[in-house]
Amino acid sequence: MSPIEITRRALLEGTAATAMITALPDHGASAQQTPTGGAGESELMVRLQINGKTHSLDLDIRSTLVDTLRERLGLTGTKKGCDRGECGACTVHIEGRRVLACMTLAAAAEGKEITTIEGLADGDTLHPVQSAFIGHDAFQCGFCTSGQIMSAVACIREGHAGTEADIREFMSGNLCRCSAYPQIVAAVKSAAQIQGI
Amino acid sequence: MQSFTYARASALPDVLAAISQPGGIILAGGTELLNWMKEGIVAPERLVDINGISGLDRIETADRGLRIGALARMSDVAGHEAVARDYPVIAEALLKSASQQIRNMASMGGNLMQRTRCPYFRAEIELPCNKRRPGSGCSALAGEDRGMAIFGWSEACLATHPSDVAVALAALDAVVQVASSHGARDIPFLDFHRLPDDAPERETVLEPGEVITAIEVPASPAARRSHYLKIRERASYEFALVSAAVGLELEGSEISDVRIALGGMAAKPWRLSAAEQALHGIAISDAAALRRAVDGAFGDARPRRHNGFKVELVKRAIVRALQTAGDIA
Numbered sequence: 001m002s003p004i005e006i007t008r009r010a011l012l013e014g015t016a017a018t019a020m021i022t023a024l025p026d027h028g029a030s031a032q033q034t035p036t037g038g039a040g041e042s043e044l045m046v047r048l049q050i051n052g053k054t055h056s057l058d059l060d061i062r063s064t065l066v067d068t069l070r071e072r073l074g075l076t077g078t079k080k081g082c083d084r085g086e087c088g089a090c091t092v093h094i095e096g097r098r099v100l101a102c103m104t105l106a107a108a109a110e111g112k113e114i115t116t117i118e119g120l121a122d123g124d125t126l127h128p129v130q131s132a133f134i135g136h137d138a139f140q141c142g143f144c145t146s147g148q149i150m151s152a153v154a155c156i157r158e159g160h161a162g163t164e165a166d167i168r169e170f171m172s173g174n175l176c177r178c179s180a181y182p183q184i185v186a187a188v189k190s191a192a193q194i195q196g197i
Numbered sequence: 198m199q200s201f202t203y204a205r206a207s208a209l210p211d212v213l214a215a216i217s218q219p220g221g222i223i224l225a226g227g228t229e230l231l232n233w234m235k236e237g238i239v240a241p242e243r244l245v246d247i248n249g250i251s252g253l254d255r256i257e258t259a260d261r262g263l264r265i266g267a268l269a270r271m272s273d274v275a276g277h278e279a280v281a282r283d284y285p286v287i288a289e290a291l292l293k294s295a296s297q298q299i300r301n302m303a304s305m306g307g308n309l310m311q312r313t314r315c316p317y318f319r320a321e322i323e324l325p326c327n328k329r330r331p332g333s334g335c336s337a338l339a340g341e342d343r344g345m346a347i348f349g350w351s352e353a354c355l356a357t358h359p360s361d362v363a364v365a366l367a368a369l370d371a372v373v374q375v376a377s378s379h380g381a382r383d384i385p386f387l388d389f390h391r392l393p394d395d396a397p398e399r400e401t402v403l404e405p406g407e408v409i410t411a412i413e414v415p416a417s418p419a420a421r422r423s424h425y426l427k428i429r430e431r432a433s434y435e436f437a438l439v440s441a442a443v444g445l446e447l448e449g450s451e452i453s454d455v456r457i458a459l460g461g462m463a464a465k466p467w468r469l470s471a472a473e474q475a476l477h478g479i480a481i482s483d484a485a486a487l488r489r490a491v492d493g494a495f496g497d498a499r500p501r502r503h504n505g506f507k508v509e510l511v512k513r514a515i516v517r518a519l520q521t522a523g524d525i526a
Contacts, residue, residue: 044203062198064231084235085228088298097272097301103231104302107203108224108246151298160297172433173296 046110050075051119057106065109066090066101069116077117077146081175088174091147092116098154117146120153129153132191133184140178148174152188161192199240207249209410213378215245217406223247225268226303228295229311236321238312238329253410254304256280263287263414267306271362272297274305284414286368286423286442290361293427296434306409309363309373309389312400313356313464314436316341327353327397335397343503344438347511348463354397355501357461358390359436361427366412367466368442368458369420374411375403381410390465400464419444419454426518427460428510437461439511441518450480455519459511469494472515481523487516 043058050073057072066083069075069092081089083102090101093115120127129152132138139145151174155161160170167188168181176184203224206212215221220242224230233239247253247268254268258279265274274280275291294300294308312318317326317336325334337345337355345355363386371386390401403409414420423444429435440460446453455476457469472494479486491512498508 060200061203062200084232085299088296091298098298099302100228100298103228103299105203105224105227105231105244108227108248155297158297169433170297173298 044107046107048106048109048114049112050114051116059106061105061107063106064102065092065104065106065114068106069101075116075118079143079146081143081147086175087144087147088151089144089147091150091174093150093154096154096157098151115150117150120149127153128194129156129187129191132187132194136183136187136190137180138183138187139176139180144174144176144178148176148184152184152191155188156192156195161188164189198234198237201241201244203244203246205246205249207251209250209253209376209408210378212245212247212250212408213376213406215243216408217378219405221245223408225307226270228299228303229307233312236319237323238318247408258283260416262416265305265412265414267304267409267411269305270301271295271303271305271308272300274362275300282421283416284365284369284420284423286365286420286425286444287362287414289425290365290427290440290442293425293433294361305362305412308360309409309412310401310403311358311360314359315345315356318356327393328356328400329398331396331398341503342501344461345501345504346463347498347500347504347507348467349392349497350464350499351393351395351397353395354393354464356393356397356464358400358463358465360466361425361437361440361460363390364440364458364460364466365423365425365442366414367468368423368444368456369414369417370456371412371414373409374413375407376410377404377407379406383413386412387466387468393464397464417444417454418446419456422446422522423456424518424522426514426521428514439507439514441511441514442466443515443518443522445481445519445522447481447523450482452476452479452481457515457519459515462507462511469515471496476519481519482525484516484520487519488512491515 044061046057046059048055066078066080069078078092078101079089081087085100085103091098092101094112129149133149155170161167164185167185222241224244224246253266255266256269256277257264271291275288281288317324318328324336327335335354346357366386373384373389375382391399425442427437427440429437437460442458444456455473457472459467472491475490475493500508
């Protein structure tokens with residue numbers, strides 16, 4: 001069993017779960033505790049807005065956003081690489097900003113607009129950054145690609161895709177073990193030009 | 198990961214009450230806390246999520262200085278026009294930290310609470326480390342010490358502090374504002390982080406129940422003419438081997454005020470006061486004189502087996518940073 005699997009199992013199947021969520025007194029919070037019975041355990045009811053849809057889920061409080069997306073909602077486009085905030089494979093947008101889903105507790109993302117790679121295309125029409133990655137052959141194995149694309153969409157929107165040096169600097173949080181970096185830079189550059197940025 | 202309870206706070210008094218009891222820890226950006234919890238470095242009973250407190254992320258600028266709310270995100274501070282103009286060393290240090298995803302998440306208060314990147318402290322399979330388990334020993338003493346401290350280390354711990362922006366804030370004489378259920382206090386930046394001595398697990402002077410609320414930075418000509426030079430083993434997305442934050446005021450071509458703080462050299466940002474004094478009156482164009490003034494400030498340097506290169510590297514970094522700030526590099 002790989003270390004990644006051990007980590008995931010520990011996160012998802014940890015016992016002794018007595019998770020609960022509370023609002024501190026006098027100041028309302030939307031989170032609620034929903035006891036689900038059984039040996040004093042309680043899960044947490046979390047409402048997540050993902051790609052324009054609201055999902056209500058009972059979650060172990062320890063669940064990260066990346067595990068929740070992949071294991072509970074079947075949104076496996078978001079990849080789990082290092083699970084330590086180092087590789088960028090799990091990059092998603094929260095409130096339009098690129099962040100790491102492995103370093104985000106699902107409960108803490110409640111009430112915020114989450115966008116994943118599955119929410120990028122407009123029906124059958126790919127997002128210009130998706131098309132640019134295909135056009136420039138900007139991947140080999142593809143494992144980092146959804147994170148690269150989510151990062152690139154934000155990078156262009158932030159105005160950090162004006163030069164190749166800027167692209168390299170502001171895309172440095174997304175690692176590619178196949179080292180498709182020259183093609184990735186070319187794809188981001190061309191997508192930024194297509195979008196007139 | 199041990200389970201915990203999770204609560205959202207929407208006002209500071211609630212946070213202070215919630216963490217006045219043991220077992221509580223603050224969740225801000227989460228980029229450090231979640232790593233610690235996954236590695237088993239900490240196992241808090243209660244997480245207090247402070248992200249809903251309005252106004253705690255404010256960045257305010259005035260003639261006398263800059264005030265950065267503890268919840269301000271690294272990317273927002275780095276991208277703030279007045280910060281980039283009047284305190285470039287802060288913006289540069291932030292932009293050379295981590296990745297844009299992490300900068301979008303990580304808070305300024307949390308940045309100061311980062312713990313060392315020492316591989317023994319972060320080991321997935323626990324190794325002796327006095328920070329991680331007090332009394333267990335320091336694996337770096339007889340182990341890999343290439344990245345370790347030059348100044349201020351003890352037999353209990355050789356680790357360095359990883360923050361870039363803390364080095365910039367140390368150079369600019371920032372103040373850390375903290376609050377607890379007993380009241381508020383201001384901590385001068387150079388007093389905020391501790392040297393290891395015989396208790397390396399205590400990295401700051403924060404008392405239990407205290408929370409960082411803001412960082413204040415006084416305005417000055419030296420802040421306006423400032424620069425951060427980071428030397429690392431990759432061009433981006435890597436912690437510093439060594440770094441230099443400098444601020445400079447010139448009268449003609451002579452140095453009339455200078456601040457120098459170093460990163461990657463100690464368990465806290467290392468202010469090089471002796472060099473600052475020696476640099477007064479020196480012409481910024483006189484590279485040999487700059488180097489002599491810097492050389493004289495390393496009497497306390499105590500390199501170990503494999504990190505002696507940092508001494509020469511950081512001296513050159515200081516001279517280069519001064520020349521860059523002085524527009525002659």
